[in-house]
Amino acid sequence: MNKFPEHFVFGAATAAFQAEGALLEGNRGKNYWDDYLKEQGMFDPSLASDFYHKYPEDLELCRTFGINGLRISIAWSRIFPSGVGKFDPSGVQFYHKLIDECIANGVEPFVTLHHFDTPLSLFEKGDWLSQKTIIAYVDFAEFCFKEYGNKVNYWITFNEPWSVVAGQYIIGHFPPNIKYDLPKAIQAMHNMMVAHAKVVEKYKKAEYLGEIGIVHILESKYGITNHLEDTRSARKEHILANQFLLDATYRGHYAEDTLENIEEILRENKGVLKTTREEFEMLAYAADQIDFIGVNYYASHFVKAYIGESTIHHNGTGEKGSSRFALKGVGERVNNPEVPTTDWDWPIYPQGLEDMLVFIKERYPNYKKIYVTENGMGEKDVLCDKQVQDDSRIAYIFVHLKAILKAIERGVNVEGYFVWSLMDVFSWTNGYKKRYGLFYVDFKNQNRYAKKSAYWYKKISNSKLLE
Numbered sequence: 001m002n003k004f005p006e007h008f009v010f011g012a013a014t015a016a017f018q019a020e021g022a023l024l025e026g027n028r029g030k031n032y033w034d035d036y037l038k039e040q041g042m043f044d045p046s047l048a049s050d051f052y053h054k055y056p057e058d059l060e061l062c063r064t065f066g067i068n069g070l071r072i073s074i075a076w077s078r079i080f081p082s083g084v085g086k087f088d089p090s091g092v093q094f095y096h097k098l099i100d101e102c103i104a105n106g107v108e109p110f111v112t113l114h115h116f117d118t119p120l121s122l123f124e125k126g127d128w129l130s131q132k133t134i135i136a137y138v139d140f141a142e143f144c145f146k147e148y149g150n151k152v153n154y155w156i157t158f159n160e161p162w163s164v165v166a167g168q169y170i171i172g173h174f175p176p177n178i179k180y181d182l183p184k185a186i187q188a189m190h191n192m193m194v195a196h197a198k199v200v201e202k203y204k205k206a207e208y209l210g211e212i213g214i215v216h217i218l219e220s221k222y223g224i225t226n227h228l229e230d231t232r233s234a235r236k237e238h239i240l241a242n243q244f245l246l247d248a249t250y251r252g253h254y255a256e257d258t259l260e261n262i263e264e265i266l267r268e269n270k271g272v273l274k275t276t277r278e279e280f281e282m283l284a285y286a287a288d289q290i291d292f293i294g295v296n297y298y299a300s301h302f303v304k305a306y307i308g309e310s311t312i313h314h315n316g317t318g319e320k321g322s323s324r325f326a327l328k329g330v331g332e333r334v335n336n337p338e339v340p341t342t343d344w345d346w347p348i349y350p351q352g353l354e355d356m357l358v359f360i361k362e363r364y365p366n367y368k369k370i371y372v373t374e375n376g377m378g379e380k381d382v383l384c385d386k387q388v389q390d391d392s393r394i395a396y397i398f399v400h401l402k403a404i405l406k407a408i409e410r411g412v413n414v415e416g417y418f419v420w421s422l423m424d425v426f427s428w429t430n431g432y433k434k435r436y437g438l439f440y441v442d443f444k445n446q447n448r449y450a451k452k453s454a455y456w457y458k459k460i461s462n463s464k465l466l467e
Contacts, residue, residue, distance in 0.1 A: 001405050001406075001408070001409050002405065002465055002466045002467055003464055003465050003466075004405070004408075004464045004465075004466070005408075005415070005464070006464065007415065008414075008415060008416060008417070008464060009068060009069040009108065009371065009415060009416030009417070009418075010066060010067060010068060010069070010416070010417060010457070010460065010461035011067060011068065011069030011070055011071065011108075011110070011416055011417065011418035011419070012062065012067050012069075012070055012071070012418055012419045012420075012421065012422035012438060013070070013071035013373065013374050013418040013419065013420045013421055013422065014051065014070065014071060014072055014073070014421055014422050014423075014425065015071075015072075015073045015112070015115040015116070015117075015159070015425070016072070016073040016074065016075035016078070016115060016117065017031065017033060017045065017048070017075060017115070017116065017117050017426070018045075018048060018049075018421075018425040018426045018427065018428070019048055019049045019051035019421075019422075019423070019425045019426070020048060020049075020050075020051045020052040020075065021045070021046060021047040021048040021049065021050045021051065021052055021053075022050070022052035022053065023045070023046045024046075025052060025090070025094075026078065026088050026090035026091050026094070027081050027088040027090065027091070028075070028077055028078045028081060028088070028091060029077035029078075029080070029081030029082055029083070029119055029120065029121070030077060030119070030120040031075070031076070031077050031117040031118060031119055031120055031123070032117075032118055032119075032120055032123035032127070032175045032176075033045065033116075033117065033175070033428075034120065035120070036175045042431060043426070043429075043431035043432070045426045047443070047446070048425060048426040049423050049424065049425050049426070049441050049443075049446070050446045051423075052094070054446060054448075055097075055098050055101055056101055057448065058422060058423060058439075058448070059101045059102060059104075059105040059107060060105060061422075061423075061439060061448065061450070061454075062105055062107045062422070063105040063106055063107065064458075065438070065450065065454050065455075065457065065458040065461075066457070066458040066461035066462050067107065067422070067438075067457075067458075067461065068106060068107055068108060068461070069107065069108045069109075069110060069416060069418060070102055070107050070108070070109055070110065070418075070422065071110045071111075071112060071156075071373060071374075071418055072098060072099075072102070072109055072110070072111055072112070073111070073112035073113070073114075073115035073117075073159070074095055074111060074112070074113060074144055075091070075117055076113075076114065076117060076118065076119050076137075076140055077117070077119040077120070078091035078094065078095075079091045079092060079095075079140065079143065079144070080119065080136075080140060080143075081119075082119065082121050083118070083119030083120075083121050083122040083133075083136050083140075084121075084122075084136045084139065087143065092147060095147075095148065096147075096148070099111070099148055099151055099152060100151070103151060108153065108154065109152055109153075109154070110154040110155075110156060110294075110371075110373070110418075111144075111148070111152050111154065111155055111156065112156040112157075112158075112159050112215065113137075113140070113141050113144060113155065113156065113157055113158070113199070114137065114157065114158050114159065115159040116159065116160075116163070116164060116167075116174070116428070118133065122136055123175070123176075127168070127176075127188070128164070128165075128188040128191045128192050128195070129184060129187060129188055129191065131191075133195075134191060134194060134195040134198070137195050137199070138195065138198045138199055138202060141157070141199040141202060141203075142199075142202050145202065145203055145206060145208060149206075149208045149210065152210060153209070153210040153211065154210060154211050154212075154213070154292075155203065155210060155211070155212040155213070156212075156213055156214060156215050156294060156373075157195070157196040157199050157200065157212065157213070157214045158192055158195075158196055158214055158215065159215045159296075160215060160216060160217040160296055161188075161189050161192040161193065161216065161245055162189065162216065162217055162241050162242075162245060163217050164188070164192070165184070165185035165186075165188045165189050165192075166185065166241075168184075168185070168188070169181045169182070169184040169185040169188065170182065170185050170310075170312070170327070171312050171314050171325075172312070172314075173314045173316065173429045174428075174429075179310070179312065180269075180309075180310035180312070180327075180328070181269075182240075182265055182266070182269040182271065182310075182327070182328075182329070182330075183266055183269055183270070183271020183272070183273075184271075186240075186244070186262060186265070186266065186271070186273055187271075187273060187274065189244060189245060189248075190248070190273060190275060190279075193245065193248040193249070193283060194279045194282060194283065196214050196249075196286065197279075197282040197283045197285065197286035197287075198282055199212075200212055200285070200286040200289055200290055201282065201285055201286065201289075204289045211291035211292060212289075212290065212291055213290055213291050213292035213293055213294060213371075214249060214290070214293060214294065215293070215294035215295075215296055215373045215374075216242070216245050216246065216249070216293065216294070216295065216296065217296040217297070217298075217374075218242050218246075218295050218296070218297060218356045218360075219241065219242070219297070219298070219299055219300050219301055219352065219356075220238070220242075220300040220301075220349075220351075220352035220353075220355045220356050220359075221234040221235070221237045221238040221241075221242075221300065221301050221302075221303055222234055222300065222301070222302050222303065222336075222352075223302070223303060223304070224302045224303060224304045224334050224336060225304070227305075229304075229305035230303065230304045230305050230331075232305070233303045233304060233305045233306065233330060233331025233332075234301075234302075234303040234331065235261070236261050236264075236265065236329075236330045236331060237301070237303055237327070237330050237331055237333075239257070239258055239261040239262065240261070240262070240265060240330060242356075243255075243257075243258050243363075244258055244262060246360065246363070246364060248283055248287075249286075249287065249290065249293060249364075250287050250290075250293075250364035250366055250367055251287055251364070252280065252283040252284030252285070252286065252287035252288070253280050253283065253284065264329065265329045265330060267329075268328055268329025269328060269329055287366070288366075290368075291368055291369070292368060292369045292370065292371060292415075293360070293367060293369075293370055293371075294370075294371045294372075294373030294374075295353075295356065295357065295360075295370055295371070295372050295373060296372075296373055296374035296375070296420075297352070297353045297356065297372060297374070297375050297400070298346055298374070298375065298376070298420075299342075299346035299347045299348070299349065299352070300347055300349040300351075300352030300353075300355075301325075301333045301347065302333065302334055302335070302336040302339070302347070303331040303332065303333055303334070304331060304332050304334050305331055305332075306326045306327070306328075306330070306331045306332035308326065308328065309328055310326060310327050310328045311324055311326045312324060312325050312326070312327075313325075314429070315344050315345050316344075316429045316430050317430075317433075318343040318344055318378075318380060318430075318433060318434060319343075320341070320342075320343045320344075320345060321345065322345070323344075323345040335347075342377065342378060342379075343378075343379075343380065344378060344430075344434065346378075348377075348396060348399075350399040350400045350402065350403040351403065353372070353375070353400055353403040353404070353407075354403040354404075354406050354407045354410075357370060357403075357404070357407035357412045357414060358407055358410055358412060360412070361410075361411060361412045361413075367413075368413070369413045369414070369415045370412065370413060370414045370415070371414070371415055371416040371417070371418065372400075372404060372414065372416070372417045372418065373416075373418050374418060374420040375397070375400050375417065375418070375419065375420060376393070376396070376397065376419050376420040376421065376436045377392065377393045377396040377397070377436065378427070378430070378434040378435065378436050379392060379393060379434075379435055379436075380433060380434075380435070381424070381435040381440060381451070383440050383442065383449060386449050387449070387451075387452070388440045388449065388451035388452060388453075389452050390451045390452055390453045391452065393451070393453045394452065394453050394456050397419065397453065397457070398466065401417060401460070401466050402466060404417060405466060419436075419438055419457065420436050421436045421437050421438075422437060422438060422439065423437040423438070423439040423440075423441050423448060424436065424437035424439070424440055424441040424443075425437065425441075437451070438450070438451055438453055438454040438457055439451065439454060
């Protein structure tokens with residue numbers, strides 16, 4: 001099988017803080033990255049890809065290159081500068097214009113409500129460990145539904161809850177830069193899923209005509225050997241990073257095998273998970289009502305048993321071989337010599353995508369449909385004579401599209417694929433060195449140049465054939 005369904009979406013993805021720039025336009029308030037990045041002094045996101053001003057050009061590129069779906073996010077603090085209270089009309093109007101431009105170019109907007117960008121005032125009150133953030137987020141979502149719901153058909157509550165909590169409380173490269181606090185990470189994940197469920201309820205009970213879902217980053221985990229200790233460690237990381245969130249998404253509760261492993265991890269790390277009956281009632285409602293799930297996939301991990309304190313080194317520079325990830329009570333990620341890696345030490349393993357898509361179908365038969373909402377390859381692209389020869393990116397996307405086709409053959413309902421990213425963007429703790437875009441951005445003048453991969457992707461989108 002090498003042909004995608006006719007209705008299959010060939011899209012691309014962006015995120016507000018990574019693409020828009022224009023941090024001082026209108027009355028935009030700060031999110032938790034603004035001051036942190038300024039204090040660090042390493043990367044300046046104030047322009048990013050200048051999507052705030054150049055979105056008409058970028059949407060025209062979408063139309064020209066066969067990209068018929070675009071993930072965008074609404075910056076919470078551009079709508080509500082303080083996270084709550086008075087809204088900013090200029091921020092509201094910007095997203096009207098952006099969504100209208102998508103539609104005018106035949107590009108379906110998939111709109112994310114939270115993409116790593118809690119307003120600073122709410123972050124300082126505890127972010128997703130605080131009930132105040134949940135209440136404010138539900139109000140923000142409800143405002144967006146009322147404002148844009150008549151023209152947005154696809155809503156995403158959260159982008160990658162696992163990445164949020166891993167960055168904030170485990171790896172420590174997201175503010176508040178806490179390391180190895182698995183109890184906080186687990187509690188924050190649960191709270192984000194409760195917030196997701198409440199937003200799904202608001203959307204469904206208002207009877208909007210569109211669809212609503214959530215995006216999870218889902219990385220398959222494999223024991224580096226078949227020894228019981230290694231396979232068990234891989235399963236524990238899978239349950240922590242994948243199954244815990246998927247159970248909340250599609251079961252509305254945590255299954256016995258999930259709870260058993262989560263409680264063991266919490267005991268090892270001297271913590272408990274606080275929940276209420278009302279929260280599980282809300283989760284159960286959303287599990288029945290959710291329309292789709294987005295799967296972000298970049299890598300899988302090979303894991304061995306580990307006894308010791310948590311030890312992590314985040315490779316944010318592209319210095320190959322510098323990463324380390326070992327979690328107390330879970331396991332340690334190790335290299336599989338048979339699997340190539342990127343310069344950022346991410347294993348290139350498309351089989352993991354196929355396996356994850358099939359896992360969702362088999363464990364959660366109540367799922368309706370899946371979009372692969374991010375997949376792509378970060379590279380140190382070089383512009384030469386206004387061209388970028390990114391054959392490695394083409395090869396990467398090809399094998400992952402092939403994995404999707406294999407999953408479809410196995411009965412998984414996958415309805416779209418979104419390359420991360422549309423254009424080169426600001427990449428959080430990697431700055432501007434790690435480029436993912438189909439379109440090269442010269443950050444000195446914000447000019448765009450179609451990479452070789454953009455022309456290749458256009459051919460696939462137009463023909464629906466992978467060859």
